[in-house]
Amino acid sequence: MFHERGYAATTTQEIGAALGMLKGSVYYYISSKQDLLFELIAQYHDDTLEHFERIVASGAAPLDKVRALVAADTAHVADNIERASLFHTEWRALPPERRQPILDERRRHETAVEEWLTAGQAAGTVRAEVDPRTAALALFGMVNSVSRWFRADGRKTGQQVGEEFADLVVGGLAARAPSDPDG
Incomplete structure (x- = not known):
């Protein structure tokens, strides 16, 4: 319901009705609508951390x-x-003490990408003219946009779109081999 109507426009009474419960019964399971939103966002956030931590710990280039x-x-x-959309749009409805850890973690992801790009530039694998901060923000903007247009019944799977995005990003960032003056 948060995904379809937005957090602010969804009432606890509507949540209860959708679950076949009275509004008061909903509070047996959650203490507030905000707690429900936080749990949904936290679940999505925790899932992203799993693959992020694996990538950070890898010895990959x-x-x-x-x-x-x-x-x-x-x-x-x-x-x-649905959870991605909530994560990307409704986190602002959380109070500062719940919002800040999400913002801190988002910044950690951005910083990791910036560091990887800087390291790639030092190694000569990333184009020298790329601004790591701008590239990191562009990368996450592109990835996050998927929640607005992707359809599970579309032409491609999420994995296929992910591989295409990865090809686009890496292709745009990769240093070009010096051109052969003879060829």
Whole structure:
């Protein structure tokens, strides 16, 4: 219901009715509508941490980490449209003490990508003119947009879209081999 109507427009009474319960009965399971929103957002957030931590801990090259993150995050968004949409749009409805850990973790993901891109530039695998901060923000903007347009019954799976996004991102970031003056 939060996904369809938005958090602010959904009442606890409507949640109860959809569950076949009275409004008061809903409070037996949750203490507030905000707690329900927080739990939904936290579940999605925890799921993203699983693949993020695996990628961070891997010994992969910087661009390979970027590729893996784009592919995994995109597929995760596509496979969890409703929770992803809530995570990307309704987190602002949370009070500051619940919102801040999410913002901190989001910044940690952005910083990791920036560091990978900087390391790739130092290794000569990422184009020198790429601004790591701008590229990280663009990458996450592209991935997060999937929650607005992806359809499970569409032409491609979330994994296929993730692989295509990863190809686009890495192709745009990768340093070009010097051109052969003879060829």
